[in-house]
Amino acid sequence: MIERRRTRQIHVGAVAVGGDAPISVQSMTITKTADVEGTLQQIYGLAAAGCDIVRCTCNEGAAAEGLAEIVPRSPVPIIADIHHQYRMALAALEAGVQGLRLNPGNIRKPEHIKAVAAEARDRNVPIRIGVNGGSLDPALYERHGGLTAEAMVESARQELAYFAEVDFDLVKISVKASNVPLMVEAYRQLAEVTDVPLHLGVTEAGPPPAGLVKATAGISTLLLEGIGDTIRYSLTADPIEEARAGRQLLEALGLRERKNVDLIACPSCGRAEIDVIDVANRALEAFGERKLPLQVAVMGCVVNGPGEAREADLGIAAGNKRGHLFVKGRNVAVVPEDEMVDALVEWAEFINEHGVDAAIARADTTRAEREAARDRSALLQSQGTDVNHADEKIVEIRKTVH
Numbered sequence: 001m002i003e004r005r006r007t008r009q010i011h012v013g014a015v016a017v018g019g020d021a022p023i024s025v026q027s028m029t030i031t032k033t034a035d036v037e038g039t040l041q042q043i044y045g046l047a048a049a050g051c052d053i054v055r056c057t058c059n060e061g062a063a064a065e066g067l068a069e070i071v072p073r074s075p076v077p078i079i080a081d082i083h084h085q086y087r088m089a090l091a092a093l094e095a096g097v098q099g100l101r102l103n104p105g106n107i108r109k110p111e112h113i114k115a116v117a118a119e120a121r122d123r124n125v126p127i128r129i130g131v132n133g134g135s136l137d138p139a140l141y142e143r144h145g146g147l148t149a150e151a152m153v154e155s156a157r158q159e160l161a162y163f164a165e166v167d168f169d170l171v172k173i174s175v176k177a178s179n180v181p182l183m184v185e186a187y188r189q190l191a192e193v194t195d196v197p198l199h200l201g202v203t204e205a206g207p208p209p210a211g212l213v214k215a216t217a218g219i220s221t222l223l224l225e226g227i228g229d230t231i232r233y234s235l236t237a238d239p240i241e242e243a244r245a246g247r248q249l250l251e252a253l254g255l256r257e258r259k260n261v262d263l264i265a266c267p268s269c270g271r272a273e274i275d276v277i278d279v280a281n282r283a284l285e286a287f288g289e290r291k292l293p294l295q296v297a298v299m300g301c302v303v304n305g306p307g308e309a310r311e312a313d314l315g316i317a318a319g320n321k322r323g324h325l326f327v328k329g330r331n332v333a334v335v336p337e338d339e340m341v342d343a344l345v346e347w348a349e350f351i352n353e354h355g356v357d358a359a360i361a362r363a364d365t366t367r368a369e370r371e372a373a374r375d376r377s378a379l380l381q382s383q384g385t386d387v388n389h390a391d392e393k394i395v396e397i398r399k400t401v402h
Ligand code: SF4
Pocket: 072, 073, 074, 266, 267, 268, 269, 270, 271, 272, 273, 299, 300, 301, 302, 303, 304, 305, 308
């Protein structure tokens, strides 16, 4: 058993980080955040691969506007990655993100740092102080005679002090470097001086397999010492690989339990055609302890559900009082709304026994796709295209950014 270091607990949306919370897995989308549908599809893929929290870049006004549409439809909390413009942090908060990541090496004016921290405090949104060895404040670099663990820790502590001035402490910290021994040393030093939860990672680890080895070396060394509350693999690869690696590492170290059915569900939004929470809970109960190592999605609407959860083995999306079953994103059957959960269990058992291809082969996909298209267009006609009021938020974002 690994004895974990005691840290304070914060919440990124519904995900607890620190304290006795399970160590969470993070990854980052590589789409343009302004591409809402493409980004959501990647987010659903990441969630299905075991990712608990997803970060999206917020580097321009269009990205913040995209976040206003992404956040209400994401199955996991979204963190906005901020680079040089503090106004982008304010815009991301306006968009409703559940967390921010600031790089102290990039936003250095104290008044800007404090303005963001005060706004995050008022909205109860946590910030990760993301120190990066490659973009350290030049003054610190000079004072410490180069990139050292001490310089990275000092950078984090300076930022913490600015946050404290505006009474903000919903913080986690990372001190990432691409050099594994340096990164390990920086986290060890940090763990000595603060009880803030720590986000572990080896930055720019590169493509697998070398990148996987480097990241695993750094992250697992620290986890085995009890250091670390949330992790991210930074690979030059499909981010799904990052999420899988994170999940697998935690399972290998006995820090996360293996699941049977991995049930993912959309968080519901203005488009939902069913009570998603109720159907997801009933599905969870129906699957119970069955040994079905499949990813199963419960989605509130057929407009976006099958596409957003296309990485799941099996899923169901509601529309027009009917349930549209899909396997790996392909519509396979239509069932009455009150038979959705039973149908999910039956299809999951079939897939577990015979595989995905056999499940698709037994379906009348042409009919199922035609029915789904019909219900999708009926919903779009009755609900319109902006059920989440993203347009109103976008007007506010434009006022913030311009
Ligand atoms: S109801 Fe539809 S659009 Fe809304 S989050 Fe669920 S699947 Fe996405």
